[in-house]
Amino acid sequence: MRAAARQHQEIACAEAGGATIRQLYGSAPGEHQMERRAASPRLRLQSWPERTPREAVQVKASACERKMRWRCATQLHTMNSITSPGVHLKIAPFSNGFGADVLGVDPHLQLDDDEIAQVRRAWHLHSILRFRRLEVTPDEHTRFSRRLGKLHIMTPLKFNLEGYPEVFVVSNASKRNPDEPVGKSAGEVGLRRAGEGFHTDGEDKAIPNAGSMLYAAQVPPEKGDTLFVDMYAAYEALPSQVKSLIAGRRARYSRIDLHPVHYPHMDPLTPEQKLERPDVFHPLARAHPYSGRTALYIGRWACDIEGLPVEEGRALIRYLQDFAKQPKFIYTQKWQKGDAILWDNRCTQHCATGFDDERYVRTMYRTTLEGETPLMARTPVRLKLEEFA
Numbered sequence: 001m002r003a004a005a006r007q008h009q010e011i012a013c014a015e016a017g018g019a020t021i022r023q024l025y026g027s028a029p030g031e032h033q034m035e036r037r038a039a040s041p042r043l044r045l046q047s048w049p050e051r052t053p054r055e056a057v058q059v060k061a062s063a064c065e066r067k068m069r070w071r072c073a074t075q076l077h078t079m080n081s082i083t084s085p086g087v088h089l090k091i092a093p094f095s096n097g098f099g100a101d102v103l104g105v106d107p108h109l110q111l112d113d114d115e116i117a118q119v120r121r122a123w124h125l126h127s128i129l130r131f132r133r134l135e136v137t138p139d140e141h142t143r144f145s146r147r148l149g150k151l152h153i154m155t156p157l158k159f160n161l162e163g164y165p166e167v168f169v170v171s172n173a174s175k176r177n178p179d180e181p182v183g184k185s186a187g188e189v190g191l192r193r194a195g196e197g198f199h200t201d202g203e204d205k206a207i208p209n210a211g212s213m214l215y216a217a218q219v220p221p222e223k224g225d226t227l228f229v230d231m232y233a234a235y236e237a238l239p240s241q242v243k244s245l246i247a248g249r250r251a252r253y254s255r256i257d258l259h260p261v262h263y264p265h266m267d268p269l270t271p272e273q274k275l276e277r278p279d280v281f282h283p284l285a286r287a288h289p290y291s292g293r294t295a296l297y298i299g300r301w302a303c304d305i306e307g308l309p310v311e312e313g314r315a316l317i318r319y320l321q322d323f324a325k326q327p328k329f330i331y332t333q334k335w336q337k338g339d340a341i342l343w344d345n346r347c348t349q350h351c352a353t354g355f356d357d358e359r360y361v362r363t364m365y366r367t368t369l370e371g372e373t374p375l376m377a378r379t380p381v382r383l384k385l386e387e388f389a
């Protein structure tokens with residue numbers, strides 16, 4: 001065997017040869033270690049399809065090149081947007097490039113076409129954009145969002161703002177007096193305690209939402225933060241064996257199976273609602289249609305993994321969810337009234353955190369952008385499970 005071919009085989013072997021899923025996760029991150037379970041003796045992971053050494057090198061080189069190009073583009077964009085004359089907005093990235101402030105923006109979000117193009121570019125580069133000191137009406141909020149893409153109308157309609165079906169309301173305010181929390185009685189103006197658990201909007205639908213823009217109309221004096229995860233960074237940091245393991249694989253998302261788990265306090269789904277929310281399958285390694293980068297795509301409605309025994313799939317999902325929750329991937333938004341965050345659901349996850357909702361009111365308005373079918377990322381090595389003969 002030629003040296004290069006042997007080396008290639010050794011790499012494939014080191015990444016995949018004979019390892020069980022349990023062995024691959026030996027070093028689970030964070031405090032939530034994956035439940036230890038007996039590894040199935042029938043599973044064997046092998047590299048597939050075989051790549052020639054030349055192909056393997058090419059794939060690695062082009063991935064490197066893409067990363068370099070992306071870094072250069074990010075830096076150039078940042079420099080240009082801060083210094084170029086004639087560009088109205090300033091894009092000030094947060095310290096690690098995940099997230100950026102949009103400065104110099106009109107408080108009513110009246111932007112010209114160049115500024116919209118600038119916002120769109122910055123959004124694709126930084127994944128989340130923060131706008132501060134806005135004073136937008138629901139009309140201005142929807143008009144601005146619509147310039148970024150087609151708007152999605154959330155169902156059930158009862159949580160949307162009256163007269164504005166495109167504005168979804170996250171709130172614990174009482175309908176009788178919107179300055180008061182609803183407390184234990186019924187009759188709040190929007191969906192209360194929405195999104196408490198890491199997720200991406202619409203992950204349980206065949207066409208998840210591309211983005212969302214959340215505007216803080218009323219905030220509590222403490223807590224009620226929103227956490228955002230950089231899922232590009234999470235993907236990039238995954239051990240190579242895990243990247244190989246998830247390559248080409250899809251998770252099953254099930255509102256039907258997980259509704260009782262995530263919403264035990266709510267009514268069970270009706271047969272009609274179940275028909276409206278059938279299970280869907282999405283790639284675990286997702287290619288962003290505009291940046292071309294690969295993000296880890298996993299959220300709280302993921303149940304198990306196509307082609308893996310149920311328990312193995314669940315363990316892998318738990319591992320990936322815990323991996324993504326590491327503080328190093330998280331930006332915490334501490335809301336002030338008038339803040340808005342525009343996020344990209346294709347490469348981030350988010351999670352609302354609690355506050356004293358019997359004492360304070362928190363009212364957030366969200367517009368939601370229609371998305372596209374998630375793209376499977378092309379990756380250098382795919383693994384398939386084989387049974388021992």
Ligand SMILES: O=C(O)CCC(=O)C(=O)O
Nearest residue numbers: 170194195226352364366
């Ligand atoms: O209220 C929040 O912090 C976020 C809620 C949420 O998940 C959403 O609006 O998509």
Ligand SMILES: [Fe+2]
Nearest residue numbers: 195200201350
């Ligand atoms: Fe959400």
